[in-house]
Amino acid sequence: MIEAVGLTKRFGAKTAVDQLSFQVRPGHVTGFLGPNGSGKSTTMRMILGLDRPTSGHVTINGRPFRELPNAQRHVGALLDAKAVHGGRRARTHLLALAQLSGIPEKRVDEVLGVVGLQDVARQRTKAFSLGMGQRLGIAAALLGDPQVLLFDEPVNGLDPEGILWVRNLMRQLAAEGRTVFVSSHLMSEMALTADHLIVIGRGRLLADMGVQEFIAHNSAGFARVRVADSDRLGAQALGEALVKAGGQVLKEPDGALRVTGLTLPHVSDLAHEAGVRLWELSPHRASLEEAYMRLTQSAVEYTSTEDPRAELFEPEPLTVPAWEDEGAHQVSGPTAAAFYAPPPPGAAGAQPFLMPSRPGDLAGTATDPEDPR
Numbered sequence: 001m002i003e004a005v006g007l008t009k010r011f012g013a014k015t016a017v018d019q020l021s022f023q024v025r026p027g028h029v030t031g032f033l034g035p036n037g038s039g040k041s042t043t044m045r046m047i048l049g050l051d052r053p054t055s056g057h058v059t060i061n062g063r064p065f066r067e068l069p070n071a072q073r074h075v076g077a078l079l080d081a082k083a084v085h086g087g088r089r090a091r092t093h094l095l096a097l098a099q100l101s102g103i104p105e106k107r108v109d110e111v112l113g114v115v116g117l118q119d120v121a122r123q124r125t126k127a128f129s130l131g132m133g134q135r136l137g138i139a140a141a142l143l144g145d146p147q148v149l150l151f152d153e154p155v156n157g158l159d160p161e162g163i164l165w166v167r168n169l170m171r172q173l174a175a176e177g178r179t180v181f182v183s184s185h186l187m188s189e190m191a192l193t194a195d196h197l198i199v200i201g202r203g204r205l206l207a208d209m210g211v212q213e214f215i216a217h218n219s220a221g222f223a224r225v226r227v228a229d230s231d232r233l234g235a236q237a238l239g240e241a242l243v244k245a246g247g248q249v250l251k252e253p254d255g256a257l258r259v260t261g262l263t264l265p266h267v268s269d270l271a272h273e274a275g276v277r278l279w280e281l282s283p284h285r286a287s288l289e290e291a292y293m294r295l296t297q298s299a300v301e302y303t304s305t306e307d308p309r310a311e312l313f314e315p316e317p318l319t320v321p322a323w324e325d326e327g328a329h330q331v332s333g334p335t336a337a338a339f340y341a342p343p344p345p346g347a348a349g350a351q352p353f354l355m356p357s358r359p360g361d362l363a364g365t366a367t368d369p370e371d372p373r
């Protein structure tokens with residue numbers, strides 16, 4: 001287990017990591033998420049004794065990394081796949097690491113096989129692609145058959161087959177009871193790989209919870225409702241009825257309506273009353289990416305500005321739902337331009353999750369009666 005308590009790191013005036021406390025438990029893949037510059041690498045470096053905390057502490061199985069006897073047998077890490085002597089052959093690189101830790105030579109060939117580099121084991125690493133470098137870094141992390149593994153962006157540069165392989169490897173390592181702590185910016189991948197998430201922004205803890213719980217807390221559910229394609233009048237009538245009943249309605253590109261603020265049975269009843277034939281009525285949960293964007297939007301340090309050249313182009317006319325055109329009812333909530341964005345904080349069904357001020361006191365977790373699920 002990895003345990004951080006009040007972990008803080010300042011570089012001059014910059015606070016890279018700010019009072020972080022968390023535990024990374026064995027038997028799970030724990031994803032470590034945060035925007036660029038939020039302090040993930042600095043945290044991992046402190047876990048591995050490469051950076052000294054300004055205050056607080058972090059331990060692995062109860063001891064600081066530097067106090068672990070033969071640490072490579074307990075902890076394996078991939079921090080920077082490029083941190084390899086390019087003139088060395090892959091096997092020689094691993095052999096040198098093994099000899100430093102008293103790991104037998106046959107283990108080198110084992111891990112080369114595990115990561116699929118056995119055929120290029122005698123090539124110099126400077127000729128390696130980014131993906132091959134990642135595999136070599138993972139091999140180095142596995143050398144000591146450690147109980148605790150840290151991976152900083154392990155799928156960076158890997159092709160789809162490689163990404164799938166890393167996902168299966170992480171899950172297998174966790175299933176063997178190991179502690180697996182992995183950072184990534186690939187949300188779709190994290191959703192498939194991680195069981196638990198630790199999310200930070202500007203060095204501070206934003207969330208520490210299971211993946212499904214994280215998505216549920218940081219996204220608004222909505223219903224997708226689609227009228228028979230040929231029934232344009234029906235779609236309009238239903239749209240009006242939904243808005244009149246207090247729903248927030250947006251039109252999706254495929255013609256379906258995205259409805260927040262009404263339960264599925266209520267939407268079904270309104271369709272029935274309007275005599276409208278439905279082709280779809282389904283609950284929708286946001287993706288991990290949507291939930292993550294929503295939680296971290298105020299913690300992003302580097303945001304882009306509009307490209308001024310965009311003014312050279314004519315803006316696309318907005319597609320406004322027919323019932324809004326006619327002014328029958330006002331569609332409230334997000335604008336038509338934000339069809340795929342989750343509703344902003346404060347909109348129906350949208351309670352961003354905040355870390356509790358006291359343990360056990362969860363803020364923003366009240367169930368929303370208007371959630372359509």
Ligand SMILES: Nc1ncnc2c1ncn2[C@@H]1O[C@H](COP(=O)(O)OP(=O)(O)OP(=O)(O)O)[C@@H](O)[C@H]1O
Binds near residue numbers: 014015037043
């Ligand atoms: N050695 C250092 N000296 C000064 N500032 C540093 C140093 N290392 C990191 N920082 C700063 O600390 C902050 C956190 O950096 P860190 O690399 O830990 O973030 P990160 O979450 O890993 O980012 P990314 O996702 O882009 O890899 C950044 O603002 C960075 O510039």
